[in-house]
Amino acid sequence: ARVLVDNKDELGKGSLFYYLRHALKLLPNDIGIFAVFTDTISNISNFSPASKHDQSPRVATGRAELFKPFYLIDTVDINVDHKKASTLKDSECPQSFFMYGRPLWSSLTLSPFDNVKGFEPHDIINLAMEKLVGGMAYTWWKKEYKNKISSVESLAILGPRLCIDIVPQSEYASDLVSSYMRLCLKISDDRKSIITSMPTEPVLAEASAQIMNDPDINLIELINSLTSALKNGAVEGGYRGELVARLLLLKAWDDVYEKLDVPSTRIHYSRFITLSEFLKSLLADNAYKKIALRLQERVSFTGTEFGQAYIKFTHFISITYTPDRKDLLDALIRGVAFSCKRNQEGADIIIPMYIGALNEEPSTDRISYILIQVKNWAKNIKGGDYPLSATVSLSPASVGIEQLPHMPFLSLYMQLGSSKGFSEDPSGTVETKGAVKRKHKIDEVLQDYNTDCDDTRDRFLKRIRTKLSEDTSDVKKEPNKDVLDDASDAEIVTFQRYFQIPLAVFGLSSEVYGCLEQATTHTSVIGGDLKSSFKQLLTAWVDPTLGGNSEEVEIVKRMEPM
Incomplete structure (x- = not known):
């Protein structure tokens, strides 16, 4: 549908969409026909603008009417009950794993023909990785953009795992929905704000983990881009400590799997590990030893x-309720x-x-x-x-x-x-x-x-x-x-x-968190300090001087004397 907006008439004035709308008005009123425009990367305001910005007032006053945009498409998890895992081990299998999230993933595992196989698991993960970088071939994108990853690309890559709150008025909100797999939950009447969300989608979380841990991708650059987005006001910054904690926990999770020899055809990060394995990765030795004996106790x-x-x-999801034991089991699976x-x-x-x-x-x-x-x-x-905040308050009751x-x-x-x-x-x-x-x-x-x-x-x-x-x-x-x-x-x-x-x-240092130990030979952290990147994210706040020249910075300082 974007072609209708991009292409103009012979005189270069009206868009093809403008003329198509007028043609639709000529259809008989009693035949019950209406047109639906679908696209994945165009802005919603191109096809359903606020009434005050509509190029043709006659559409609003005549017998034709623009519907509100369709964006609440409830297809997430529609295939889950068809392949419910009977054991926790079964939940690691592709047949169960790909049933979660959008129906796209499960449909790719199946084939409409008996003599044709569906997609292999690693092919589906590769497709998800390409979706997270804007639909480009991942190997090509990595070669061309690995040293200049944009803020919106960083948000797209980290988003399926980190539970990042995108400011509704940010231009990133629209971009992430249109090109990077984020879901739209609500569009304001004036089209100026879009409330978005990244649901719990194991396939995208796995794809995100594989990008974050790709030896050719600099994790520090991803974190620094997230920090820049926060300073620019595109990311909700009120809960930076929790955001850093989630990133720290995921870093420890990923490090466990980096030590495992897993075939490339396997789903790499979405498998069970033991509590001891995770804590050994998260904590420095001196911190781990303080609970090592308790971990050996028999339940x-x-x-x-x-x-x-x-x-x-493999990822976090923001909830608005207090989970019970059933919720916890469902989340674990x-x-x-x-x-x-x-x-x-x-x-x-x-x-x-x-x-x-x-x-x-x-x-x-x-x-x-x-x-x-x-x-x-x-x-x-x-x-x-x-x-008390670390003991009595931090209890199930x-x-x-x-x-x-x-x-x-x-x-x-x-x-x-x-x-x-x-x-x-x-x-x-x-x-x-x-x-x-x-x-x-x-x-x-x-x-x-x-x-x-x-x-x-x-x-x-x-x-x-x-x-x-x-x-x-x-x-x-x-x-x-x-x-x-x-x-x-x-x-x-x-x-x-x-x-x-x-x-x-x-x-927040490698003295207490073993996952912040920087492997100097790993290309994902070469050219930067991992600990410093985490600390910058922890202390980041909206910065109106970001990107400004020296004169603009001085003016801003004078405008905010205190």
């Missing part, structure tokens, strides 16, 4: 080591972690975790989680309300997931703004005699617990609560059958302290 409910729990997240709703109490990021086997039928009873609180305090080294956990969970406190780099266990407080007594009672229950009991989560919790109620005045004597809603405050604190494995990390 009573399943009989497995806590560090052998499975996680899978999909390979996505949650960026919590604004003003969410307790946590900023939730990463689902499965303490069980990959080849068993997934159960919500085996779901645990990593709860992450992000701070960007420059003046207060440890952040406000510490250590405070977040609203569940009152009583029945398996270990990790609480990670990331104070990125600290000028000093160090880590510590924030739970080093003196416990009361009552708390120590309740802890010993839980030990008594779990010491001889046999996983062959085949308990559900509810029965398992009831065993513990019944034991706690013996000679304990501040615990309910007869726990209700519904163990989710009637826990006492004492029980909530007891379970939190018993099952929580907390770690507080301060600063």
Whole structure:
């Protein structure tokens, strides 16, 4: 349809679209025919402008009328139920993986002819990579543009993974929808703002990961372009700490897979790894050692080591609700972690975790989680309300997931703004005699617990609560059958302290985060400092002097004397 806008008539005045609209008016009014214009890269205002900008007032006053633009096309995930994974291992298979997101991906795996195969998985991923660079052949784009990646290209590449908020009034919003796979959720009546979103789409997240980790692509340049977009006001900058934390977590995730020998035909980054593997990649050795022994502890409910729990997240999605255990299991299968709703109490990021086997039928009873609180305090080294903000507040009861956990969970406190780099266990407080007594009672229950009991989560919790109620005045004597809603405050604190494995990390350097160790031989970080790029993003703010000459910069400074 863009040809109708680009090409003019013989006199070079009106566009072909202008004349076609007039021709459509000549159709009989009672035959019920209307025209639909579709395109993927043109601006919506070309075909459906605001009424005050319409070149032909007669269209509005006559019997012909322009419909509002069609943009709410609800086809995401329409094929998911057709191939529901029966085990977590099955969710790694292409037949399940490509069912998520747009129907394009799943349709390419199938063929309308019995004697013709569908696309191979790596071919579909290559197509997704090309879509993320504006529809160009990826190998050609990489050769031509790898040293001059634009801000909009950086946003397109990082967008499927990082959960970036694009300012609706930014010109990038329209460009990302029209040419780089971003979805349009709402168009203002004056066409001046477009609310956009990047849904949780595992195929695009995998494609994004492969571009970010391509040896010929400079990751630092991608991060610096994101920083520039934030300074230009194109990216929402109010939650920079969380944005940096998400990028840091994804960097650690990717680094695990860089050490694995995976055939090029495989889906590389969208597979399960253990909690220990991930934390070894994320943390520096001195930080990892602070929780290493806790990771070796046996989980009573399943009989497995806590560090052998499975996680899978290739990207983040912003949510407007507090997830429950079913939401966490669905996210784990999909390979996505949650960026919590604004003003969410307790946590900023939730990463689902499965303490069980990959080849068993997934159960919500085996779901645990990593709860992450992000701070960007420059003046207060440890952040406000510490250590409560790293322990009591960073618990499932405070977040609203569940009152009583029945398996270990990790609480990670990331104070990125600290000028000093160090880590510590924030739970080093003196416990009361009552708390120590309740802890010993839980030990008594779990010491001889046999996983062959085949308990559900509810029965398992009831065993513990019944034991706690013996000679304990501040615990309910007869726990209700519904163990989710009637826990006492004492029980909530007891379970939190018993099952929580907390770690507080301060600063943003390779002293505490092993994934910031810069491999000098890797071309993706040559020519820049990875740590500095992360810090620039952490402290970036809208800068009206960006791109201006020296005289303009001085004028802006005089306009803002304070």
